[in-house]
Amino acid sequence: MSMKHVIIPVFVPHKGCPNDCIFCNQKKISGQISxxxxxxxNEIIEEHLKTIDEGAFAEIAFYGGSFTAIEKGLQQGFLKEAYKYVTAGRVSEIRLxxxxxFIDEEILGMLGQYGVRTIxxxxxxxxxxVLKASxxxxxxxCVYRSCDLIKKMGFRLGIQTMTGLPGDTRERCIDTAKKVIxxxxxxxxxYPVLVIKGTGLEKLMK
Structure with missing residues (x-):
């Protein structure tokens, strides 16, 4: 029987993000205002750990913002808090x-020190x-450079894509899929594009 894989999500909505993408309002998406x-x-992790079976492969995941664009001291503070669960053996890894x-060798070096294994x-x-229109x-x-560096430095690489962005077409979408592969x-x-209130995309659709 394979080990159960559980993700403990910690949302840092729009924290650190340097610009407003046309589709994005993370505080609306995550429902988290503060x-x-x-x-x-700590509270989030402890709440989730109460529901996770002993022996499960558990990851703490920082989602909802551009984590590596957050001020460095704050990044380290968040990572230290999560990493203590890794060193205690209560959680297996961290992802973000x-x-x-916002990927370079210095950033990746720091992430590796705090138990991050998947980016x-x-x-x-x-x-x-499409990127420009969005x-x-x-x-x-920039994507190719970052992907190469992430893999070169031994991290697992994850890629998130969206279909239906401004300027996107069936052909462009398929081409992106082939390049991702x-x-x-x-x-x-x-992810499919959803029109969220308070975004540039909402204004575009009116």
Whole structure:
């Protein structure tokens, strides 16, 4: 029987993100208004651990914002709080999601020291026109560089994409999928675009 895999999600909505992508309002999406604190991280992890069977493969996951764009001291504070559960043997690993343009060797070196093993990149598309229309603030070449570095430094690579962004077409979507496959990520998440209140996309749709 395979070991049960459980993710303990810790949402840091829009924390650190340097720009407003046309589709994004993380506080609306996550339902979380207040900022994350180390005390709250403890509470969330402890609440989840009460429901997890002993021996399960549990990961603490920082989602909902561009984690590596957060001020460095705050990143370290969050990671230290999570890492103590790894060193105590109560949690197996840490994962997080972030932007491709906030990945470099220094950042990855720090993440590795705190038990991070999986990095999910919010790629959204590998078409430069779609990225520009979505106000992502980086191009596809940035994604390739970040993916290569993540794998080179021994992390598991996850890629998140979105279908139906401004300027996207069936052909562009399929092309992005093929390019994602060529990057050989360990996991892929595919999200449909939803129009969220308070986003640039909502204004565009009116």
């Amino acid at each position: 900022d994350m604190t180390t005390d709250r991280i 999601s972030t932007r491709p343009d 999910e990149l919010g790629v959204q598309s590998l078409d430069d026109d 106000c992502r603030g980086h191009d596809a070449s 060529s990057l050989s990520p360990e996991l892929v998440r595919i």
